[in-house]
Amino acid sequence: MGTVLAFDFGEKRIGVATGETLLGSAHPLTVIRAESNDDRFAAIGKLIAEWQPERLVVGLPTHADGTPHEMTRLAAKFGERLEKRFHLPVSFADERLTSLDAEARLRETGRNAKSAKPVLDAVAAQLILQTWFENPHAELAKPAA
Numbered sequence: 001m002g003t004v005l006a007f008d009f010g011e012k013r014i015g016v017a018t019g020e021t022l023l024g025s026a027h028p029l030t031v032i033r034a035e036s037n038d039d040r041f042a043a044i045g046k047l048i049a050e051w052q053p054e055r056l057v058v059g060l061p062t063h064a065d066g067t068p069h070e071m072t073r074l075a076a077k078f079g080e081r082l083e084k085r086f087h088l089p090v091s092f093a094d095e096r097l098t099s100l101d102a103e104a105r106l107r108e109t110g111r112n113a114k115s116a117k118p119v120l121d122a123v124a125a126q127l128i129l130q131t132w133f134e135n136p137h138a139e140l141a142k143p144a145a
Contacts, residue, residue: 015121
């Protein structure tokens with residue numbers, strides 16, 4: 001029981017969400033925009049220090065049929081780096097269609113594509129974490145990075 005941070009990994013932006021296992025409810029937190037890996041991991045380190053999570057969850061993108069692609073490998077590598085750097089357990093959750101779902105949810109709140117862009121990745125991370133909360137035993141196996 002405790003806090004969990006989730007990540008929607010992207011090469012340009014990383015969406016971050018937080019939630020409590022007891023409540024099983026996820027909330028968008030922020031979007032990390034950093035050019036270098038050092039800057040990205042420094043920003044993540046600050047979030048980990050602030051939120052003190054017990055676990056990290058990384059969305060694992062795949063094709064619609066579940067087969068891996070290049071971003072699957074990159075997200076797996078990102079999760080592996082998180083685990084090694086911060087010494088926290090990392091789980092992987094299916095993130096198929098989370099970006100499309102996040103866009104639809106933001107449109108429902110009256111945001112257009114341009115106004116939604118700054119928070120889209122954080123909402124996608126929220127959906128990844130909510131998926132994991134709803135079925136933590138169905139988490140994906142740790143992929144080869």
